[in-house]
Amino acid sequence: AQKVTQAQTEISVVEKEDVTLDCVYETRDTTYYLFWYKQPPSGELVFLIRRNSFDEQNEISGRYSWNFQKSTSSFNFTITASQVVDSAVYFCALSESPNFGNEKLTFGTGTRLTIIP
């Protein structure tokens, strides 16, 4: 069965510092997708990124970057020059063997990130 582990329950950093959120996953499938979602205080889950298992290229989007390493089953998320608006709970998730009609997500427990002004 699939599993996603976010070992960091809470992280606090001072504004402008860089911070990395860890995500380790387990799956027996060779084809899968990894996701990161942000949950701000308003409550909704905001999609950040989707990565398929065949694409190990790192991705950068503004201050956000993601490091996908199949060898260690990790999909870590780094925020550079953090800002107060980055304060939220961040969830890593896995979708296995995307078949027609079955793409349910398995989530980690989330990491609460607090950026201190």
Next chain:
Amino acid sequence: EAGVTQFPSHSVIEKGQTVTLRCDPISGHDNLYWYRRVMGKEIKFLLHFVKESKQDESGMPNNRFLAERTGGTYSTLKVQPAELEDSGVYFCASSQVSVGGPTYEQYFGPGTRLTVT
């Protein structure tokens, strides 16, 4: 374009009562998912609709939970009778159906916070 909406945002009921949660997906999204987050734990999959058909109910905790999606548009999740352990945040998500292609990201609603006392 309107996002996924959920109603109510918050519901407080007594043990033994009935509650119905509603989700309106993004227009054109045939996939509709229900998830639940119990306090401090991971977000867990409940079930998945493709249009009006239930594709996967493997996450439904027991037969006190009934989900419907008549007409393939909005969905309801009824809990009857509610128990204390049903408290949590119920999320709805929708996505486009992928046919043999990449998994599309799921767009989440703000959730319904259910408190059973």
